[in-house]
Amino acid sequence: MPLKQTIIFFFFIYSLQLFAQSDKRYELKSISFEGNKSFSSSSLSEVIFSHPTPWWFWKFLHSFSSLGKEPVFFDSSNIQTDLTQLKRFYNSNGFFESKFDYEYDVDSSGRKIDLKYIIDENRPAVFGKLELSGFNILPLPRLNDINENFAVDTTKRFSQNIIQSNTKKAINNLQNNGYMFVRLDSTIIIKDTLFNKANTNIYFSLGNRYKIDTVLINKTGIGAVLVRDDLLRNISGLKKDEYYSIDQLGSSQARLYRTGLFNSVTVSGDGKDTTDSKVPVIVTGNIGMLNEFAPEVIFNNQDNAFNTGLGFSYTKKNFLGDARKITISTSFAAADIYKYDFRSLVNHFSFTDTTLQGYADARIVIDQPYMFGKPIFGTWATYITDDKTDLYNNTVYGSKLTLDFEMPTFTFINNLSTSYTLEQSNELFRNYGDIQSNIFISDIAVDASSTTADNILFPTEGHNLSFHIEEANSLPYLLDKLFKEELPAALFYKIVLTDSYYFPLDEDKSSILAAKFKIGNIQIFLGDFSGVPIDRSFYAGGSNSIRGWAANDLTPVGSQQVIGIEGKSDKGGTFLMEGSFELRKRFLENLGFALFVDYGNTWLGHDQFRWDGVAVATGFGFRYYTPVAPVRIDLGFKFYDPNASGTDGTTRETFIWNNWDRHFFNNMVLQIGLGEAY
Numbered sequence: 001m002p003l004k005q006t007i008i009f010f011f012f013i014y015s016l017q018l019f020a021q022s023d024k025r026y027e028l029k030s031i032s033f034e035g036n037k038s039f040s041s042s043s044l045s046e047v048i049f050s051h052p053t054p055w056w057f058w059k060f061l062h063s064f065s066s067l068g069k070e071p072v073f074f075d076s077s078n079i080q081t082d083l084t085q086l087k088r089f090y091n092s093n094g095f096f097e098s099k100f101d102y103e104y105d106v107d108s109s110g111r112k113i114d115l116k117y118i119i120d121e122n123r124p125a126v127f128g129k130l131e132l133s134g135f136n137i138l139p140l141p142r143l144n145d146i147n148e149n150f151a152v153d154t155t156k157r158f159s160q161n162i163i164q165s166n167t168k169k170a171i172n173n174l175q176n177n178g179y180m181f182v183r184l185d186s187t188i189i190i191k192d193t194l195f196n197k198a199n200t201n202i203y204f205s206l207g208n209r210y211k212i213d214t215v216l217i218n219k220t221g222i223g224a225v226l227v228r229d230d231l232l233r234n235i236s237g238l239k240k241d242e243y244y245s246i247d248q249l250g251s252s253q254a255r256l257y258r259t260g261l262f263n264s265v266t267v268s269g270d271g272k273d274t275t276d277s278k279v280p281v282i283v284t285g286n287i288g289m290l291n292e293f294a295p296e297v298i299f300n301n302q303d304n305a306f307n308t309g310l311g312f313s314y315t316k317k318n319f320l321g322d323a324r325k326i327t328i329s330t331s332f333a334a335a336d337i338y339k340y341d342f343r344s345l346v347n348h349f350s351f352t353d354t355t356l357q358g359y360a361d362a363r364i365v366i367d368q369p370y371m372f373g374k375p376i377f378g379t380w381a382t383y384i385t386d387d388k389t390d391l392y393n394n395t396v397y398g399s400k401l402t403l404d405f406e407m408p409t410f411t412f413i414n415n416l417s418t419s420y421t422l423e424q425s426n427e428l429f430r431n432y433g434d435i436q437s438n439i440f441i442s443d444i445a446v447d448a449s450s451t452t453a454d455n456i457l458f459p460t461e462g463h464n465l466s467f468h469i470e471e472a473n474s475l476p477y478l479l480d481k482l483f484k485e486e487l488p489a490a491l492f493y494k495i496v497l498t499d500s501y502y503f504p505l506d507e508d509k510s511s512i513l514a515a516k517f518k519i520g521n522i523q524i525f526l527g528d529f530s531g532v533p534i535d536r537s538f539y540a541g542g543s544n545s546i547r548g549w550a551a552n553d554l555t556p557v558g559s560q561q562v563i564g565i566e567g568k569s570d571k572g573g574t575f576l577m578e579g580s581f582e583l584r585k586r587f588l589e590n591l592g593f594a595l596f597v598d599y600g601n602t603w604l605g606h607d608q609f610r611w612d613g614v615a616v617a618t619g620f621g622f623r624y625y626t627p628v629a630p631v632r633i634d635l636g637f638k639f640y641d642p643n644a645s646g647t648d649g650t651t652r653e654t655f656i657w658n659n660w661d662r663h664f665f666n667n668m669v670l671q672i673g674l675g676e677a678y
Contacts, residue, residue, distance in 0.1 A: 026073065026074045026107075026112060027072065028051075028053055029052060029112035029113060030052050031050060031051070031117070032114070033116070035120055036121070038121060038124070042506055043507040044089070047085050048081075048082040048085050050072075050075075050081075053072040054071070059071050090121070093124070093158070093159050094159065094198055096125055097122040098121050099120040100119055124157045125198045126154060126157060126198070127152045127158050127198060128154065128158075128195070128198050128199040130150055130152070131200070131201045134203055134204035142177060146174070158197075175244075176245040176246055176247050177209075178211065178244050179207055180207070181271065182205065182206055184205075186202075188200070188202075188203075210243070211242060212244060212280075213278035215240075215283060216270075217233065219284075219287055221287040223261065223289060223290045226287075226318060231322060232285075235256055235259060235370045236252040237375045238281055255377075258377065259369045260315070261288075261317055262288070263286045265285035266283075269282075291314075291315070293312075293313075294312070294313050296313065297311075300674065301544050301673045303551060303552060305336050306336055306543055307359070309333025310331065311332070314329075324368050324369075326364070326365070327365045327366075329361075329363055330360075330361065330363075332361070334356060334357065335389075336550070359385060359386060361383065361386075362384050362385075363383035363384070364382050364383075367379050368380075377406075378404075379400075380399075380400070381399070383398055383400075384398075393427075394534045395425070396424070397426075398421060400421040401421075402419040403417060413449070413450055415451065416448050417447045418446050419444070419447075420442075420444055421444075422441075422443075424439070425441075427439065427533070439489055445468065446468070447468050449466040450465040453500075457630055458512075458592075458625065461502050461503065461509070462502055464498075464678075465500075466496075466497075466499075477526070489531025490524055490528060490529075492522055492527075492532055496518070496576075497520070498518040498678075501515050502514050503515075510586045511586075512584040513582075514583075514676070514678065516579055516678040518577070518578050519577050520576040521576075521606055522575070523574075529574060534571055537573060537574065539552035539573075540552070540553075540554035540555075540578055540602050540615075542671070545600070546598040546600050546601075546615055548615070548637050548638040548639065549615065555602055572602060573604055575604070576600070578601070580599070580678065582594050582597075582677065583596070584676075591623065591624060591625070592623035592630075594623065596634070597617070598618075599614050599615065601613055601614055615643075616638075616639045617637060618656075619635050629675045631672075631674060632671075632674065633672055634670075635669070635671075636668070637668060639655065
């Protein structure tokens with residue numbers, strides 16, 4: 001047989017053998033773990049290389065499209081890799097004497113295999129002696145800070161993750177105090193099997209301590225020649241002879257980017273040009289066009305509703321110099337548009353019709369990034385806003401000055417702002433013959449927050465704590481009393497406290513328990529509730545509130561004889577209490593689901609609060625995690641309704657099983673949102 005034909009014949013036979021072998025392959029149906037008392041099976045599944053074959057639906061999609069996933073076949077060569085990964089994982093968590101084995105069951109008829117890893121954890125080691133090397137020249141106060149960073153409970157199980165986290169904190173501490181070249185040389189863990197301890201030696205290379213020499217500006221782009229270098233130096237807030245700080249460089253970069261002048265900007269130390277313990281800092285940025293026209297598509301969760309709409313804005317940057325920015329914008333958005341009857345909307349549209357609900361807004365905003373020689377971000381806004389719901393129409397004419405103060409990163413309160421507002425609210429109540437009320441207020445407010453959450457899109461641990469307090473009308477009250485004019489309708493203050501916590505339930509932080517509690521009170525000390533604008537009162541219900549009720553559908557039942565308070569309060573309430581527990585699970589990178597319980601309500605005063613008046617909603621939701629924000633769909637059910645309508649027209653408390661409609665979807669409230677609920 002000729003050589004060419006021989007080669008073709010050989011490859012033909014070899015291909016047949018490969019086909020026959022692939023035909024005999026077994027799918028890896030499941031992977032389970034036995035003996036894992038300290039770690040969940042889901043956590044261990046993330047450690048190993050092998051993964052079970054996907055759900056049949058994903059395989060079906062993959063069979064005719066690029067969607068879904070292909071089947072996974074059993075490969076015995078992966079077992080040793082998995083055992084090595086498990087051993088490494090257990091070692092890093094103090095289980096130095098752990099042992100591993102495996103077994104698998106073969107389903108010949110179904111051509112599937114169930115793989116099981118058997119684990120003998122044995123007793124874990126605890127933290128032992130910790131020695132740090134390389135800090136001989138470190139000042140004593142800084143050395144004490146480093147030692148505090150590495151303080152561990154010697155009765156707790158050893159964890160390499162804790163050592164790595166503490167090491168990272170120590171390096172960050174030093175880089176924020178001039179030691180820009182500090183690095184970790186090595187970490188040696190000594191296993192003391194006699195006393196069952198893990199002793200750790202960590203070696204650092206400290207390097208010299210540096211101060212800032214000068215701030216160099218390297219700007220490019222269309223608008224570069226129109227922005228002064230000394231202005232950018234002032235906005236950066238970096239001073240000569242200050243100790244080099246990596247956090248300060250980050251804050252400086254954020255401050256510069258916030259001006260809106262830059263398409264891109266970086267602030268970094270020039271480590272190649274250090275002399276005599278001095279280092280230059282370089283601001284490198286591209287400055288774009290200083291005049292911008294921008295259309296906008298709106299998606300937000302303002303006022304606990306999912307709003308969709310359009311907007312347009314004109315922005316002039318470096319307005320009158322000093323990196324000042326002026327923006328003229330207009331926008332409108334419809335609330336919960338997926339609930340509309342569009343045929344009725346077209347046939348009956350008018351200003352007073354309630355088919356279309358949402359808001360329209362027009363405003364002029366001036367931003368000043370650097371005020372009083374300090375890194376204080378100032379904003380002055382003048383605006384007209386019209387809010388339209390099925391209960392009221394509220395047109396607001398206002399002007400607001402806001403000052404945002406930059407806080408040091410190590411303080412508990414890391415965001416602080418103050419504001420002064422003048423507003424005229426023209427309120428029209430639909431349920432009372434379109435009665436109109438005009439309210440003017442002068443308002444001073446303070447907002448403070450503490451944020452330690454580790455991720456904006458999917459927070460897995462930490463907290464978000466915010467505090468808002470405002471006082472209305474004291475200034476016009478004093479002026480009116482001084483000049484003996486008509487006194488304002490009401491003097492009041494408003495306080496709102498919101499706290500959210502996040503607790504990881506597994507090692508890979510894909511399962512999270514989130515909890516929220518919010519409480520607010522409006523105290524009126526002159527006048528009555530009719531003098532409090534609608535946009536200052538409390539409502540509950542909606543996609544970011546109690547999800548078993550539509551947006552702002554939970555309002556008090558009261559008896560105060562003021563506008564909007566005859567039976568159900570169209571003006572909302574003066575006391576709010578609400579909270580939530582939510583179990584979140586993220587999988588396949590971009591997908592997730594949630595189970596939640598929401599509770600709360602509004603009342604006409606804290607003295608009207610009753611536990612049997614607290615509404616409770618339960619439900620579940622789905623998440624799709626985009627690079628911008630999670631897209632959220634929640635299905636909420638009224639588990640306990642304190643104001644359910646009885647057959648006689650009265651209200652009464654009722655549980656879900658006493659008020660269940662035979663049409664399933666009539667019991668459900670669909671909520672759509674961007675971002676997590678809190």
